Amino acid sequence: MADQPRILFCHCNYARVVPDEVKQGVLDGLCQSGRAFEAVADLCEMSARRDPALKRLAAGEEPVKIAACYPRAVKWLFGSCQAGLPTDRTEVVNMRELSADDATAAVLNDMVDPNLPADGSVASTEGEKKI
Amino acid sequence: MAIADETTLRIVLYEGEGAASLDAADRGATVTALLEQGYAVTCAGAGAVAPADDSALLVLGRFENGQAPEAEDANGEVSVAFRDITGLDTEGITALVETERASTQSAKHGEWKPWFPVIDFDRCTNCMQCLSFCLFDVYGTDEDQQIQVQNNDNCKTNCPACSRVCPEAAIMFPKYKSGPINGDVVSDGELNREKMKIDISALLGGDVYQMLRDRSQRSRSRFSKERSSDKALGERTKCLTKLAAEADIDIPLEVLQSLPSADEIAKKAEAANAKAKAALGSQSS
Incomplete structure (x- = not known):
């Protein structure tokens, strides 16, 4: 149980870029599973408003599964608020690319396949050092 | 915000x-x-x-x-x-x-569509192109002269223009329709395509400003008696919209309509350039 990943679900409220059937399918799957999870209305809004809750969501020792959009975007939505996600134990399940069934299965699977871009993977900048 | x-x-x-x-x-x-x-x-x-x-x-x-x-x-x-x-x-x-x-007077959410640039600092080289380009003061620098998104509520909803001038495709708009602007992986091919777009938009951008200045000069001399802000606005919008369509730069009409006047654009561009140069100068010193 200790290694069971924590689950975070983004509802991507304010745009239709995540298909409704996918995000509702994943949310229904989570609600049926009996698993604990965190659900947020929109990670973009939280990042734009520097919501301190991002630090809470990024904190903790457990591996994390995040049902949202592209891993690169998710990494920097958190990173721009000084709430860096651990790259070695964070898996982002991309609801823009996967079907509802595939995304739900990926979220509820206890195996974590870290897929955030590695820190400094392209360019070394002062910004990366700061965050 | x-x-x-x-x-x-x-x-x-x-x-x-x-x-x-x-x-x-x-x-x-x-x-x-x-x-x-x-x-x-x-x-x-x-x-x-x-x-x-x-x-x-x-x-x-x-x-x-x-x-x-x-x-x-x-x-x-x-x-x-x-x-x-x-x-x-x-x-x-x-x-x-x-x-x-x-x-409990807690924060209220959902009153603003969260459209704003997110910088991928794994890719960003701090070149300040975005700061130079943006006319709406979205970008700034911190005390270490590192590029930052400082006024994200100034950003024009659905406008991803600054991401196209970034030579490293380091600027994302997660709610944009397609990659790599939406945060999708940046492939070499896409990076080249983005660079081509930059060349085109930069070229046209320069032309737009010059064209506006030229038109403004001409209108002063030829139509000084019938000059009106409405007419100028209509002309500017038509001009920019046509160029935007030809260049396929995907800038929403309302953004084009809300652009400052040609003179203001020139001033803002100059100020943004100076800010970027100062930041770059400070980096190299």
Whole structure:
């Protein structure tokens, strides 16, 4: 149980870029599973408003599964608020690319396949050092 | 726009000891309704959830005998309130939560479409092209002359133009329709394509400003008696819209319409350039 990943679900409220059937399918799957999870209305809004809750969501020792959009975007939505996600134990399940069934299965699977871009993977900048 | 200094409300849907479980359909409907109102929800169940911070907690549950417990944080650090939701439909639950939010003066969400640039600092080389390009003061630098998004609420909704001038495709708009601007992986081919777009838009951008200045000069000499701000606005919009369409730069009409005047654009561009040069100069010194 200790290694069971924590689950975070983004509802991507304010745009239709995540298909409704996918995000509702994943949310229904989570609600049926009996698993604990965190659900947020929109990670973009939280990042734009520097919501301190991002630090809470990024904190903790457990591996994390995040049902949202592209891993690169998710990494920097958190990173721009000084709430860096651990790259070695964070898996982002991309609801823009996967079907509802595939995304739900990926979220509820206890195996974590870290897929955030590695820190400094392209360019070394002062910004990366700061965050 | 930042809510870092405001109280935030964390809603916990509690189904543990002393409360009845919700069936999956009710749980789903409740969580969905709260999310649609902009709230963050923790569903306590099997497994870990995010640790507590200093956010106020509103604990919802179908408590025994319809009586929510009276309790407080043992450390006295976190505001905790329990509310019974027995018999409430989703509308009733969201109304209850909104009342609690208002009474605790917690931050209100969902009043603005979150459209703003997100910088990928793995790719960013701090070249300041975005700062030079943006006419709406979205970008700035911190005390270390590092590029930052400082005024994200100045950003024009649905306009991804600055991401196209970034030579490293380091600027993302996560709600954009396609990659790599939406955060999708940047392939070499896409990077080249982005670079081609930059060349085109930079070229046209220069032409646009020059053309506007030329037209302005011409209109002063030829049509000085019939000059009107409406006419100038219409002409500018037509010109920019045509160029935008030809260049396929995907800048929304309302953004083009809200552009400052040609003279203001020239001044702003000059100021942004000076700011970028100063930041770059400071970096190299």
